[in-house]
Amino acid sequence: MVTALNERTFVLSEIESEINANVDLYFFGDGVDDRDKFLRDIYTEKFPDKCFVIHYDVDQETFAINAGPEGKLKSDFNVFLRDILVKDMSVFLDVTSIPVPLMFYMLQEIQKHNKLSNVFCAYTKPELYHKNKGVSERDRYELNEGFLGIKPIPGFLRSDKNNRDRLLVVFLGYEGNRARYIYEEESASTIVPVIGLPGFRPGWNDTAFEMNLELIGETSAMDYVEYIAADSPFEAYELLSEIRAQNPAKYLVLAPLGTKPSALGIALFSIISEADCAIIYDNPKEKKNKTVGVTSTLIYDVSSFFC
Amino acid sequence: MSEYWNPFDAYRPELTEDPILDYFVAPDFLPDLIGSRKSIVIVGGRGTGKTTLLRYLSYESQKIVCSNLEGNYLSQMKSIGVYWRANTNYVTAFQGSQLDDAEWSKAFAHYINIVICKKMCEIVLDIGLHYSFHYEEEICQAMGKVFYDSSIRSFRGLIEFLSDKQLEIEKYVNNIGRVNEPIWSIPERAHSTFSHELVKEPALENKWFFFLIDEYENLAEYQQRVINTYIKHAEVPYSFKICRRVYGDKTNQTLSDSEFLSETDDWSTLDLNTELRPKFADFVKNVCRKRLEKHPVLSERGLTNIDYFLPGLSIKEECARIEKAKSGFIPYRGRLEAIIFNETGLSQGLKDQILSDVLGCSDPLLRRLFLCLIERRGNKVVDVYQEYLNYVSGKPSKFKEGQWIHNNELGVLFLLASEYSVQKLYCGFDVFILLSAGNIRDFLDLCSATFRFAMREGYELGDAQPIPFDVQNIAARHIAQKHLIEIAKNQPYGEILRDFTLALGGIFEYFHRDTKQSEPEKNQFTVDATGLTSQTREILYKAVMADILLEFRGTKYKSKSELKISDFMLHPIFSPYFRISYTKGRKLSLAPGQLELLIKGSKVEKDGVIRSVTKGESRAPSKVEQTTLFDFIDGGDSIE
Numbered sequence: 037m038v039t040a041l042n043e044r045t046f047v048l049s050e051i052e053s054e055i056n057a058n059v060d061l062y063f064f065g066d067g068v069d070d071r072d073k074f075l076r077d078i079y080t081e082k083f084p085d086k087c088f089v090i091h092y093d094v095d096q097e098t099f100a101i102n103a104g105p106e107g108k109l110k111s112d113f114n115v116f117l118r119d120i121l122v123k124d125m126s127v128f129l130d131v132t133s134i135p136v137p138l139m140f141y142m143l144q145e146i147q148k149h150n151k152l153s154n155v156f157c158a159y160t161k162p163e164l165y166h167k168n169k170g171v172s173e174r175d176r177y178e179l180n181e182g183f184l185g186i187k188p189i190p191g192f193l194r195s196d197k198n199n200r201d202r203l204l205v206v207f208l209g210y211e212g213n214r215a216r217y218i219y220e221e222e223s224a225s226t227i228v229p230v231i232g233l234p235g236f237r238p239g240w241n242d243t244a245f246e247m248n249l250e251l252i253g254e255t256s257a258m259d260y261v262e263y264i265a266a267d268s269p270f271e272a273y274e275l276l277s278e279i280r281a282q283n284p285a286k287y288l289v290l291a292p293l294g295t296k297p298s299a300l301g302i303a304l305f306s307i308i309s310e311a312d313c314a315i316i317y318d319n320p321k322e323k324k325n326k327t328v329g330v331t332s333t334l335i336y337d338v339s340s341f342f343c
Numbered sequence: 344m345s346e347y348w349n350p351f352d353a354y355r356p357e358l359t360e361d362p363i364l365d366y367f368v369a370p371d372f373l374p375d376l377i378g379s380r381k382s383i384v385i386v387g388g389r390g391t392g393k394t395t396l397l398r399y400l401s402y403e404s405q406k407i408v409c410s411n412l413e414g415n416y417l418s419q420m421k422s423i424g425v426y427w428r429a430n431t432n433y434v435t436a437f438q439g440s441q442l443d444d445a446e447w448s449k450a451f452a453h454y455i456n457i458v459i460c461k462k463m464c465e466i467v468l469d470i471g472l473h474y475s476f477h478y479e480e481e482i483c484q485a486m487g488k489v490f491y492d493s494s495i496r497s498f499r500g501l502i503e504f505l506s507d508k509q510l511e512i513e514k515y516v517n518n519i520g521r522v523n524e525p526i527w528s529i530p531e532r533a534h535s536t537f538s539h540e541l542v543k544e545p546a547l548e549n550k551w552f553f554f555l556i557d558e559y560e561n562l563a564e565y566q567q568r569v570i571n572t573y574i575k576h577a578e579v580p581y582s583f584k585i586c587r588r589v590y591g592d593k594t595n596q597t598l599s600d601s602e603f604l605s606e607t608d609d610w611s612t613l614d615l616n617t618e619l620r621p622k623f624a625d626f627v628k629n630v631c632r633k634r635l636e637k638h639p640v641l642s643e644r645g646l647t648n649i650d651y652f653l654p655g656l657s658i659k660e661e662c663a664r665i666e667k668a669k670s671g672f673i674p675y676r677g678r679l680e681a682i683i684f685n686e687t688g689l690s691q692g693l694k695d696q697i698l699s700d701v702l703g704c705s706d707p708l709l710r711r712l713f714l715c716l717i718e719r720r721g722n723k724v725v726d727v728y729q730e731y732l733n734y735v736s737g738k739p740s741k742f743k744e745g746q747w748i749h750n751n752e753l754g755v756l757f758l759l760a761s762e763y764s765v766q767k768l769y770c771g772f773d774v775f776i777l778l779s780a781g782n783i784r785d786f787l788d789l790c791s792a793t794f795r796f797a798m799r800e801g802y803e804l805g806d807a808q809p810i811p812f813d814v815q816n817i818a819a820r821h822i823a824q825k826h827l828i829e830i831a832k833n834q835p836y837g838e839i840l841r842d843f844t845l846a847l848g849g850i851f852e853y854f855h856r857d858t859k860q861s862e863p864e865k866n867q868f869t870v871d872a873t874g875l876t877s878q879t880r881e882i883l884y885k886a887v888m889a890d891i892l893l894e895f896r897g898t899k900y901k902s903k904s905e906l907k908i909s910d911f912m913l914h915p916i917f918s919p920y921f922r923i924s925y926t927k928g929r930k931l932s933l934a935p936g937q938l939e940l941l942i943k944g945s946k947v948e949k950d951g952v953i954r955s956v957t958k959g960e961s962r963a964p965s966k967v968e969q970t971t972l973f974d975f976i977d978g979g980d981s982i983e
Binding site for chain 1: 349465
């Protein structure tokens with residue numbers, strides 16, 4: 037059993053042997069970018085019987101395991117988990133390749149199941165993002181082919197029992213129009229923009245800021261901008277805890293538009309805080325090969341949230 | 344430098360801290376809207392003030408308004424507005440393949456019963472802070488019957504109960520197939536019962552309840568049927584006021600397959616575009632004044648007229664400015680000479696005289712218009728010249744009385760800008776009014792960007808200086824680009840609509856730049872929509888609904904089924920991007936097949952249509968082209 041790793045971040049090489057020795061089940065998405073394939077290729081070859089590659093259809097809210105038959109997420113996924121999860125198991129989720137809605141849903145469902153020994157999440161950083169040439173500054177990082185539009189992440193329809201003023205916390209990414217869309221849909225009285233600093237690479241945080249500068253200015257939110265490490269779910273979690281503590285009279289509405297690790301932090305916070313916040317998400321249709329290459333893989337031990 | 348303060352930032356009514364009353368400007372039709380007990384459907388584009396109106400009618404706002412009147416606020420309040428917004432993040436949860444529409448209808452109607460009654464309960468509890476209720480227990484028992492619970496005895500207990508019911512239905516929707524179905528309340532019973540019971544209270548006697556439903560267009564078809572049923576069955580003491588976009592109605596059917604809403608019997612329409620447009624400029628000035636008055640220096644100096652800050656240029660002034668930039672150079676001189684000298688039946692002496700007079704004319708607009716007119720088929724040089732002579736000597740002339748100048752001056756300005764490679768400026772209050780086309784949010788957006796860009800250049804609001812033309816122009820272009828980028832959010836057709844807009848804009852841009860055109864300024868298209876496929880018609884509705892196109896037709900808009908032969912204009916807010924006219928210009932006639940390809944065709948097919956309508960001289964831009972915040976001079980030379 038892997039011990040004393042709670043709420044800590046590792047480079048894969050530091051913990052690889054322990055992961056290999058102790059993890060019982062591995063979950064991957066079926067993304068096609070280099071970074072999506074990176075761990076999946078390694079582990080499906082090394083431990084084929086322990087690996088589950090999940091295809092998720094955001095529109096239909098259906099899933100399929102290892103290219104098997106489709107099931108309905110809300111009614112069938114828990115049956116799948118119930119059949120494979122056993123008390124004291126250690127599980128590993130590659131959040132790089134798992135779409136954001138599925139990641140939220142899986143983590144919530146895992147939390148409902150038997151007490152586990154360890155829950156690890158992995159994130160592989162890309163070498164670079166594709167950049168569109170000849171388009172406007174704000175349109176430069178068009179990482180998605182479009183959007184299904186705003187609809188709640190499965191399992192996360194929530195409302196505020198106390199009808200408080202809403203505080204929108206937007207974890208900003210490179211696509212400025214996404215944050216604006218969310219802002220226009222959400223009737224929040226205050227907006228807190230969150231930027232990854234440092235970004236995965238020098239200068240990337242500036243890009244997130246630049247892409248959303250206009251919205252930040254228009255909403256007079258410059259004074260409320262918060263910075264967290266782009267690759268740290270724990271900093272995202274801590275930040276949200278602080279925002280919650282400082283704003284007890286407001287209902288938090290969280291928009292996970294930034295990096296996957298920050299989305300992981302939001303998922304952890306929203307699952308632990310049991311419905312006292314809402315999630316708003318625009319369900320992008322991700323472009324294939326929107327990123328190129330891999331740099332490093334981080335492993336987050338999030339066991340303390342689940343075990 | 345003073346503190347950054349842009350009076351036009353954070354203008355959205357949903358998001359302003361002191362939202363409605365601080366900035367509310369009463370439109371002329373407000374008394375009718377408040378006074379009418381009939382259900383009303385308020386139709387308007389994005390940013391036309393629908394939400395502001397509904398929020399103003401809500402109990403929360405009216406309480407403040409009526410508190411400022413004599414007597415107690417409740418006695419002054421004729422109606423109690425219960426506001427509910429169809430929040431996309433909630434209403435889309437009640438959709439999906441897990442249930443069929445009939446099952447979803449029950450769940451959604453139950454949800455609506457809960458949220459509306461909860462809202463009513465909050466209002467009642469607030470009223471209870473000032474007045475005592477005589478029949479609280481009786482009312483709550485009646486509501487308990489609606490929700491099949493006999494234990495509710497107080498409004499506070501009712502709101503707790505409803506909160507639990509809300510959690511219950513959320514749990515059900517989150518876990519469909521895994522948890523038991525709640526006991527559904529009967530559609531419309533809840534708000535109907537609550538309204539009838541509440542008016543038994545002396546404090547609420549003779550009060551009327553308005554259920555204010557915002558963003559109706561966000562509802563799925565079956566959800567609209569639920570709300571339609573409520574409208575259909577509205578009775579004393581309540582009715583509905585619904586806000587929706589043009590083409591935001593997916594059905595007029597109720598939950599009964601044989602029952603339909605009828606405008607005559609069930610509701611009346613308030614079209615904000617029609618109501619606001621005639622006095623839009625005055626309305627805008629009042630809205631802006633409320634914002635500018637917040638600045639102490641401007642308020643003290645009485646500089647709260649937005650038109651003072653947004654000076655513009657007349658067309659004549661701008662033509663002169665363009666020509667001045669390239670002094671002594673007349674790019675069309677050769678064409679003018681050729682046409683005059685090739686005209687038959689004129690003596691050489693007269694030809695020389697005409698050329699000399701026209702080239703010697705000090706008004707560049709008149710000079711260039713002369714060329715347009717003699718290039719136009721059917722016009723003889725000598726006739727145009729005679730009209731010219733009449734005009735310059737102050738006699739009646741087709742140039743003035745015949746409206747030649749009036750009808751062509753803006754087009755000539757675009758031609759001159761193109762021929763001189765100087766950018767046409769989009770500036771001035773009147774131009775911003777035209778760019779925003781009756782959309783208050785667009786106007787405020789233009790103001791916000793203008794002040795923001797000016798402040799980046801060191802402009803201080805407290806100095807109360809007019810904002811330079813070129814800064815306004817950059818802001819207008821920036822907003823146009825922003826709108827273009829944001830088209831993509833109109834799912835599921837976002838990308839199709841953006842590419843269509845780019846193609847259409849490219850065509851109109853060509854017509855404005857084509858110096859060979861004798862009739863410039865084409866910026867509309869007409870099409871026989873009956874020849875379009877249903878999907879293309881649907882996308883066209885979406886384009887109108889999303890304020891990408893303005894639609895003009897003979898009869899007042901009523902429903903989608905009436906869409907036949909229509910004229911469409913690219914929304915003027917895009918004109919600074921494509922450098923085209925912002926007023927209704929001439930029409931391009933498109934065959935249904937051409938429009939099909941412009942909307943749904945491949946890049947090659949789009950280019951084919953564009954080549955055919957522009958005679959092979961233009962292609963569609965495939966991307967929103969790059970401009971930066973400091974891109975002052977794109978598309979032409981910068982001049983002061």
